[in-house]
Amino acid sequence: MIAALVLGAMVLAPLRAGAEGILVFAAASLKTALDEVAMGYQQETGKNVTVSYAASSVLARQIQLGAPADLFISANVDWMNVLQDQGLVEAAxxxxxxxxxxxLIGGAGQSDLGAMQPDVDLSSALNGGYLAMALVDAVPAGIxxxxxxxxxGLWQGVQGQIAQTDNVRAALALVATGAAPLGIVYRSDAQVEDRVRVVAEFSxxxxxxxxxxxxxxxGAPENARAFLAHLQSETAAVVFKKQGFALPNG
Structure with missing residues (x-):
């Protein structure tokens, strides 16, 4: 894993040096929405935005190893805290x-389970298959x-039926292709894949x-701050809300 992270950092290194814009490291679940926001920003400003998507844990470790990211967007606070504590991101x-x-998602023919409750027989609903999830001890969606x-109180009964993936979009793909009957993903992920449907929601x-x-x-360039400001604009908010994300103000 360490070798893969180092190689990833080395491959990404030329991106900052050869680009006039910025390199963004972003959680995989952001891909559809952030691609649209970045494209609009490039058309508006003429500045290039390159985005590398992966699990937040993988991206954070690559930054620790010297990968040249200008902006980091994590899917949970813990990985950002790690980088902040190490002085690798600007706290301000x-x-x-x-x-x-x-x-909880399933294929197009999967029956609704309603709101997730302690009495839901999730193991039986899997019908001998596996529950697709991002890595449950490292990737935010899995955590x-x-x-x-x-x-x-359902973990004990299904922990032997978990198919763990490197990131949440990979878990989404397992359900979309029929390789897994059910999966746990973000609400925003379920909206971008026509081959799955939401069968239950978690409170x-x-x-x-x-x-x-x-x-x-x-040490990131000033245009990284400009793009971060754009991500907080009403223009970006429209895209994020359309894709199923919530805004800080609810």
């Missing part, structure tokens, strides 16, 4: 950019999902708040 620039929710299942009380903090990295 940090903002809580977005929020999200958790849902939130595990916490929600533990709060419901926000079941897991820690889902917050996407954003901050420029230490």
């Amino acid at each position: 620039s940090r903002v809580d950019l977005l929020g999200n929710g958790l849902v 939130y999902g595990k916490a929600a299942l533990q709060s419901l 926000s009380q079941l897991h820690p708040p889902i917050i996407y903090p954003a901050a420029v990295t230490t």
Whole structure:
């Protein structure tokens, strides 16, 4: 894993040096919305924005290893805290950019399970298959999902039926392709894939708040701050809300 992270950092290194714009490291769940926001920003300003998507844990570790990110957007506060404590992001620039929710998804023919409750027989609903989730001890979506299942008392019964993936979009893909009957993803992820449907929702009380903090990295160019400001604009807010994200003000 360390070798892969180092290689990833080395591959990304030329991106900052050869681009007039900025390099953004962003949680995989942001891809559809952030691609649209970045494209609009480039058309408006003429400045290039390159975005590298992966699990927040992977991106944070790459930054620790020297990857040349100018702006980091995490899917949870913990990984941002790690980088802030190490002086790798500018604390003064940090903002809580977005929020999200958790849902249980299935294929197009999957029956509704309603709100997730302790009496839901999730193991039987899997019908011998696996529950797709991002890595439950490292990736934010997986961490939130595990916490929600533990709060419901359901984790013990399904932990042997979990198909863990590198990031939440990979978990989404397992359900979309039929490789897994059910999966736990963010609400925003479910909106971008026509081959899945939401079969149950998790109350926000079941897991820690889902917050996407954003901050420029230490020594980042001024245009990174300009793009971070754009991410907080009404123009960007329209896109994020359309894609299922929540804004800091609710």
